[in-house]
Amino acid sequence: MKTIASITLPAAVQRPQYDRTKLRSRIVHFGFGAFHRAHQALLTNRVLNARGGDWGICEISLFSGDALMTQLRAQDHLYTVLEKGADGNQPIIVGAVSECLNAKLDSLAAIIEKFCEPQVAIVSLTITEKGYCIDPASGKLDLHQPRIEHDLQYPDEPHSAPGILVEALYRRRLRGLGPFTVLSCDNIPDNGHVVKNAVLGMAQARSPELAQWIAEHVSFPATMVDRIVPAATEESLAEISAILGVEDPCAIGCEPFIQWVIEDNFVAGRPEWEAAGAQLVQDVRPWEQMKLRMLNGTHSFLAYLGYLAGFAHINECMQDSAFRSAARRLMLEEQAPTLQISGVDLTAYADSLIARFANPALQHRTWQIAMDGSQKLPQRMLDGIRVHLQREHHWPLLALGVAGWMRYVSGVDDAGKAIDVRDPLVDKIRAIVDTSSEAERVTALLTLQEIFGTDLPQNPVFVDAITDAWRNIAAHGAHGAVKFLLNT
Ligand code: NAD
Known part of the structure; x- marks a missing residue:
């Protein structure tokens, strides 16, 4: 099967300018949706183009996305972003993804262990508001949601994002590994606070001591994310294949504008995202x-x-x-x-x-x-x-x-x-x-x-x-x- 990884692409297509064999999964990302592909992954790709380095991303999909990830593997974890402006289009091949794991293709155990690898410094999320399992009235973790009830009963086989994060942090602490930064990139007011409430709520319900360790060692920077990324359609994918000369079912179109404002509070390092135009600030x-x-x-x-x-x-x-x-x-x-x-x-x-x-x-x-x-x-x-x-x-x-x-x-x-x-x-x-x-x-x-x-x-x-x-x-x-x- 021909893919973007196996054919010579037209000259106008921007390709990764760095050595992809150096990439390690230092970022684990939850939610390989439209937005992440055209935003955080694209900006990490820009940093790698500008500075090189080893900041690769392991993509995780919990509930869907097995077909997408099978395809991503078949094309060496490369995919296309088409920036569509009023004055023309720019196709970009993103190479920042180093691997991907999916609950259907791989085991849940393998997913949790990925978060526990020593090089993992950042866990980022674009899982939409409901993924945080927060009760809107109290702003706290909703302990009565079925997935949360399940994760409290079977903490080492979690199904929710807060359950997985807490189990991973629990194992890292037990093994003497350092914490990671939890970086929400969902379009939710005060997203750092929201994910912190979700994680600490789950940890507290498991063990106050674990909750205290997380509160002391893990950071939850807030972010403001901006780029319009409509969901892919048959038409948008057909437009991109016509440009590439090959199909890319993982491709996504978006506007040329991009903005990312990040609270600069990382406990285990971060890519130099400012080299890609992100704004690192004290207060988002x-x-x-x-x-x-x-x-x-x-x-x-x-x-x-x-x-x-x-x-x-x-x-x-x-x-x-x-x-x-x-x-x-x-x-x-x-x-x-x-x-x-x-x-x-x-x-x-x-x-x-x-x-x-x-x-x-x-x-x-x-x-x-x-x-x-x-x-x-x-x-x-x-x-x-x-x-x-x-x-x-x-x-x-x-x-x-x-x-x-x-x-x-x-x-x-x-x-x-x-x-x-x-x-x-x-x-x-x-x-x-x-x-x-x-x-x-x-x-x-x-x-x-x-x-x-x-x-x-x-x-x-x-x-x-x-x-x-x-x-x-x-x-x-x-x-x-x-x-x-x-x-x-
Ligand atoms: P999408 O539907 O393409 O992707 C959503 C992802 O979240 C999928 O990978 C899905 O598997 C995952 N997910 C859904 N429910 C989940 C759960 N309960 N637990 C774990 N994972 C779950 O949507 P998108 O356009 O990528 O949007 C994702 C986020 O990005 C949203 O919060 C949105 O506000 C934000 N955002 C989107 C845009 C845009 O233009 N698309 C712009 C700014 C911000």
């Missing part, structure tokens, strides 16, 4: 807040209002002059003033976001971004609104965004078509929608404390602003409401 929180409010907050605004107005993709919203100026105004006039970051040119950042959103090569669906709004609204819009309320400033575009979410979850777009609303709170939301009239809808949805807390529904300025925005959309449609607001 201001960066995370900037991204959540300016990028993600505006994405959500465009997703709800854009979807209602009939736009299937974000780049189509950006071709519309009203949506485009509303997005830029939202970023600079309503989100930027609420941030705590200093030393960043926020106008340049906003302009780079507008250019990224407009990239026609990335077909990012408004429906996809609109999903799970109950989990996203607080950090993307409501926290910033609280700042404006305190300062008695106006925030009309944020109000339109929140009202846009309310109309979106009400289930019908501006053309009268039903919306497939996906959200962990969908049953609760549907019950509210079904039992409230249009006139009551805003106050009815504001009873969702998980989203709005208890402060916002009791604040008349907040309730009035959302009600006005709701009426604006009801009267003019989402597109008309955006235009109306820009002209007032």
Whole structure:
């Protein structure tokens, strides 16, 4: 079988510039998904290109990915990233992966032992929010999740990510080996804290002494990750094979922009990621807040209002002059003033976001971004609104965004078509929608404390602003409401 490892690739394809035989699995990564391939692994590949070294990655997939990993092995652990810009594409062969293990192809015992090898310095994760098994209400490990219950009963045969991490650390301590750094790269607010809570919660339930050792020796740096990496599709894979001249089922396409801000707190060393453009900082929180409010907050605004107005993709919203100026105004006039970051040119950042959103090569669906709004609204819009309320400033575009979410979850777009609303709170939301009239809808949805807390529904300025925005959309449609607001 021909693979990217066995054929001569076209000259435009960037190939690893370093000696791959030197790689050792010093990073073990959980979750060989789309994002990791185009982000952390790609940046590690860049460091190896720039500096050489032995920082290889062992990829671990627990629940799926056996076909992907069989293929990865067949192509010498090489795969392709296609960076797709408005001005052209750049194919890159990533060589940073040294090996891979999968629960179906290999044994669970082999996976756990991999974490216990002495050279392992970092365990990184992109396992999505649910992989951490955290109870959203308490922010602590959910001891009642079936996988966690299983791991507490059979600690040496764990099935969950927290269970595997704790068992590996337990064995390392027993064998007199040093700890590793646990590096979450999931897009979750305060991800370092989240993974720390998961690991310490599991360790504490096993043995307070083990928990204390972990708390003293293991670090959990927070990260802010940014790059748009849509899931691979038949079309995106076909596009990449046409460029390579051979199929690569492990390939992934993404935008050219990439950002990684990392808290510089590693207990056993790290690659020189700054040589690849990563920012190593003391405190990631201001960066995370900037991204959540300016990028993600505006994405959500465009997703709800854009979807209602009939736009299937974000780049189509950006071709519309009203949506485009509303997005830029939202970023600079309503989100930027609420941030705590200093030393960043926020106008340049906003302009780079507008250019990224407009990239026609990335077909990012408004429906996809609109999903799970109950989990996203607080950090993307409501926290910033609280700042404006305190300062008695106006925030009309944020109000339109929140009202846009309310109309979106009400289930019908501006053309009268039903919306497939996906959200962990969908049953609760549907019950509210079904039992409230249009006139009551805003106050009815504001009873969702998980989203709005208890402060916002009791604040008349907040309730009035959302009600006005709701009426604006009801009267003019989402597109008309955006235009109306820009002209007032
Ligand atoms: P993906 O579906 O391609 O990959 C998810 C990976 O997580 C898979 O390897 C899967 O096996 C693993 N996984 C799922 N549930 C798990 C569990 N319970 N325990 C262990 N592993 C589990 O998704 P993706 O696009 O790679 O996204 C992964 C993470 O990266 C998400 O948290 C996302 O927020 C973040 N992220 C993605 C993007 C993007 O544009 N794709 C951008 C920024 C951040």
